[in-house]
Amino acid sequence: MTKENENGLLHQFLEFWKGLFIIRFLYSCGQRYVNLSKNWGNGLMKILALSDIHTDLVREEDKNDFFTMLTTFLNAIENVNLVICAGDISPDPMELTSTLKTIGEAISAEYYLFVPGNHDVWEVPEPKNEISRFKYEQQLKDVVETTKFRYLPFNPLCINDKIGVIGSIGWYDYSLRNPEWDEHLSIIDVSYSDKWYAGFVWNDARYANWGMKDEEVVDYLLKQLEIDYNNIQHCPYKIAIFHHIPFKEGVENKRVIKWDYFSAFMGSKRFGEQLLQWGVQLVIHGHAHRPREYKVEATHVYCAPIGYSQEWKTGLEKELAARIKIITFP
Numbered sequence: 001m002t003k004e005n006e007n008g009l010l011h012q013f014l015e016f017w018k019g020l021f022i023i024r025f026l027y028s029c030g031q032r033y034v035n036l037s038k039n040w041g042n043g044l045m046k047i048l049a050l051s052d053i054h055t056d057l058v059r060e061e062d063k064n065d066f067f068t069m070l071t072t073f074l075n076a077i078e079n080v081n082l083v084i085c086a087g088d089i090s091p092d093p094m095e096l097t098s099t100l101k102t103i104g105e106a107i108s109a110e111y112y113l114f115v116p117g118n119h120d121v122w123e124v125p126e127p128k129n130e131i132s133r134f135k136y137e138q139q140l141k142d143v144v145e146t147t148k149f150r151y152l153p154f155n156p157l158c159i160n161d162k163i164g165v166i167g168s169i170g171w172y173d174y175s176l177r178n179p180e181w182d183e184h185l186s187i188i189d190v191s192y193s194d195k196w197y198a199g200f201v202w203n204d205a206r207y208a209n210w211g212m213k214d215e216e217v218v219d220y221l222l223k224q225l226e227i228d229y230n231n232i233q234h235c236p237y238k239i240a241i242f243h244h245i246p247f248k249e250g251v252e253n254k255r256v257i258k259w260d261y262f263s264a265f266m267g268s269k270r271f272g273e274q275l276l277q278w279g280v281q282l283v284i285h286g287h288a289h290r291p292r293e294y295k296v297e298a299t300h301v302y303c304a305p306i307g308y309s310q311e312w313k314t315g316l317e318k319e320l321a322a323r324i325k326i327i328t329f330p
């Protein structure tokens with residue numbers, strides 16, 4: 001065999017293995033693509049989710065910078081179909097409205113959806129009887145509808161008979177408490193309905209008034225949610241937006257009573273059980289101020305809070321990038 005033939009054979013041998021490598025590489029990419037699409041469908045929607053903007057607690061002198069940075073951040077995000085704001089802007093309906101207007105102007109999308117949080121149904125400093133129910137059912141609906149946002153409770157959205165979206169403030173019935181503390185609390189005679197532990201108060205005790213016990217608020221909201229769900233039941237893809245947390249997996253306990261006591265006010269597992277039973281594929285909530293992405297059975301869950309400035313570890317610009325979620329669905 002001549003040197004040329006030897007080189008030719010070597011070349012063919014190397015080309016064969018290179019080809020085989022490329023085929024294997026493409027196959028593995030294909031596998032990955034197939035797996036992703038099996039989980040997530042065909043990416044019909046690009047969703048931007050955020051919550052807990054807390055305009056009520058941004059210092060007056062910081063408001064200008066805060067909104068400039070937020071709008072600059074939102075402005076740079078393109079091709080969004082759905083903007084979701086999961087509550088906690090302000091107890092002041094005018095401040096809530098102006099915040100939603102600012103967001104609506106900063107980002108263009110086909111749909112804008114809002115559910116209120118506990119701060120939004122407060123009346124400060126002294127709540128009138130049933131004011132939270134009035135705000136939830138009527139006042140907030142009226143003011144939100146002067147913006148680009150759709151007030152989602154009592155008004156579910158069905159997009160092309162494909163994607164159905166329901167929403168609720170959610171509430172708590174202490175079912176997401178850390179049960180490790182039950183005995184201790186009964187010994188010292190502190191109950192969760194007090195919303196008070198060792199000098200710390202959960203502010204709903206002062207500023208929210210539904211005219212019902214917390215467990216009854218959950219009953220009332222679940223009944224409403226079921227009516228809304230019946231309107232989107234036919235959609236193969238379902239999204240639920242909450243302010244409070246519907247799953248225990250979304251609650252962070254620290255095994256320190258001063259912290260864990262307040263886990264009881266994070267949400268209710270009854271909402272989560274219902275959402276799983278309905279086969280809702282995507283849930284977005286707020287309330288917890290730590291951004292999270294997690295899965296409960298087949299349901300993908302996102303929490304995208306901006307939170308309070310004292311909770312940020314870096315500057316606002318980096319915090320916004322880490323906290324606001326862009327989700328492709330389904």
Ligand SMILES: [Fe+2]
Nearest residue numbers: 052088117287
């Ligand atoms: Fe909040």
